[in-house]
Amino acid sequence: MRAALESIEKNQASIHVEVEEERVAEALEQAYRKIVKKTVVPGFRKGRVPRPILEARLGKEVLYQEALEILLEQAYREAVIETAIEPIDHPEIDVIQMEEGKPLIFNVKVEVLPEVKLGDNYKGVTAVIPEVKIGDDEVEAHLKLLQQRHARLVDAGDKAIDDGDVAVIDLETVVNGKVEQRLSGKDQIIEVGMAKFIPGFEGHLIDMKAGERKEFTLNLPSVFQYKDLEGKEAKFKVKVVAVKRKEYPDLDDEFARDVSEFSTLEELKEHLRKKLEETGQRQARRIFKERVVAKVVDDANVEIPEPLLKRQLNLEYSQFLQRLAMQRLNMDDYLRMVNKDKEALQRDLEERARRVVKTRLVLGAVAKAEGIKVTPEELAQEINDMAAQYNLDAEKLRADLEARDQIGAIEEDLLMEKVSDFLADNAVPLTEPENRQDETEAEVQDAQEGAAAEEEQGKDSGEGPSA
Template sequence: MKATWEKIEKNLGVLEVEVEAERVAAALDKAFNKVVKKANVPGFRKGKVPRPIFEARYGVESLYQDAIDILLPEVYSEAVEQTDIFPVDRPEVDVEQFAKGQPFVFKAKVTVKPEVKLGEYKGIEAPAATAEVTEEELNAELERLQQRHAELIVIDEEPAQNGDTVVIDFDGSVNGVPFEGGKAERYSLELGSGSFIPGFEEQVVGMATGDFKDVVVTFPETYHAEELAGKEAVFKVKLHEIKRKQLPALDDEFAKDVSEFDTLEEYKEDLKKELASRKQQESESARESSIVEKVAENAEVEIPRPMVLGEVQNMVRDFDNRLRTQGMNLDMFLSFSGQTLSDLQEQMEGDAEKRVRNNLVLEQIAKEENITVSDEDIEQELANMADMYKRSKDEIKNILAANGSLGSLREEVQLRKTIEFLVANSKETAAAAE
């Protein structure tokens, strides 16, 4: 097989490939073995038609498309490896020649990973990490812990207010016609959370236990379901129960309930140390991000749009996975927020482009500085993951292998080592170190 690569412009080029006639013949054999199983020829059972009779009846050309489908993926991969390019999108393939007894010739227009021209990346200034915890931060953490350990008390005598969790039935309709997803029974809704269509939760505020009410809202013009966008809907709502948070007192009893300490003062001292450790980690992470951002800004790189769109898809998938851990999914989120998938993807594009740029620049720095990942690095990473997830190292390795993620693990470790290199070669700003 012969393959050549010619750059057309920026990140776009043409891959020209010529495949031996022998491989074309082998692909035609495979195509025949596939289609003969379904061929109907009088006098022969399915799958038993001799090749010459099949070709005489249907023509050898009837096998060409199946043969191309069989041969093209493998020879394209070989050509990519042979020309040492890195495609970032599906190629536009133009078959120039495919016939029995002749070489297979095709051209593929391919978008490839862009070249990166590095700017300054050593000696980058960034604020020093800090672990100092203020009294305000300590009090805010105590208040958050109060909220977490609050009890939900059923309220019978008072109407619902913002912050309450109400248990409701609702049945929605537009012009008297019910719509999909507009009905539920004994649904728990936190008022003020913004989970439902704008205007819904505000109208539930003030309802009392046992009340019925028609809640009238208008779907946003950008609502994902086109048949509902901009339409007025009526929800028949019945309120079954109102639950309100009752915060525990901040005293020694609270400390005993939530920790191993006997007094609130002891607990506060320990909590301050924990916050300091967390703040140190967050501060170090922020410092790393600041350095990477500045290094990326100093570099010159033109990012192909397919790379951005691919990263958007990754971000949407990750977002959906996080929602599922909270008992929701992407469809429910879009329904409640009144957004379309396109709206969400558009919101993510800026961050996606930044991620792609940062990773490309870090990859180039790794090449320039010869930052490599050894087998020992991978083994240590697997050991860390095993410790984190309380699984054996072999289990973690098997899970990653099954998901095809072992290769990406090596890339992640290399990126992290590159960031460590940048931090080690950076400068702390005097103002932030005070």
């Protein structure tokens, strides 16, 4: 087979392809064997009709069409490899010649990846890296979290319920004249002040004591875990079975030994400080990497192909709708909340899609320029990690991903991460300016808040208060 790249204009490649007559003859024979099995001709057993009679009865065009389907896909793939183009859309194929005893000739037009002009200094860009400072107050705050998570529930006797107490109640909820079992039950645990149940419910428990009963009515939220109950009026019948209070352990060496592998409280504090610093450093590195990539992308020039933009925009819109569904919001509610119209939302999504596409094109160009690739071992490790995360068999997961044609997407994500790391490793970090300190502290705060949760893993298995 011969494939000649004739031109690339405005990201559209034109290829001229010729397939040898021997392959055309073989494809026609395959087409005959396939069609004859499905054709019934009087006087012949099924599958035994001679080819000339089959052609006379159905017409040669039927065989030619079937042969084209056999040849075109494979020949197109070979042409892509031979001409080293990178298609991003479905090809337009124009068949010039398809005759027995002659080569198959066709032309292809297909959209390809555009040329990316990288900035002169994509290796060596400067970006601010957040400074991680862990103060004593942050260590103490995380120590308090550990203390709260290891609180015990003790009976408060005839104490009146107040914020911070835990009420054990028997609850009956009536909606539309019927007991709603999903919102009813014996010995229900309500931590007063945490607002984890129905808005306004906990306020009715304040000042109640063990053994007391109360009835009251509330409207269920307009966004609720049970969609069929949203906004409906509910009548609650409550009996307080018991009132419990939290008893916190003293922050001393014994506490350190109970919740960790350390012998003293000071050792535990030092461990927490190190975990906070490690988490903060990881977050600072992520922020730095994002800033570096943003600069490299901003410094590059590339024309965004319409097929890629449309594909990404569809993905952004689909993910946006999924997020709304998870929050039990509809489009109109969301637009009212953010004070936007549909046109403004569309512009926002399109801008995000454009940025995502440009970033991937630029990082892909860096990967080519620097010879960065994902190795089979790295891909296998990523799939093994995914399997471990979801408690799946790695081989079965890989087979499923291959069947759904998702291996390429995982490999591309790994490549983008490797290129981002490469750019960050070759960038020049700058000290945080004074006027950006508050912004940086806000950026790293979330990561630091997760350090205590990491500490809970190990000796403590994340147990909550125990009665």
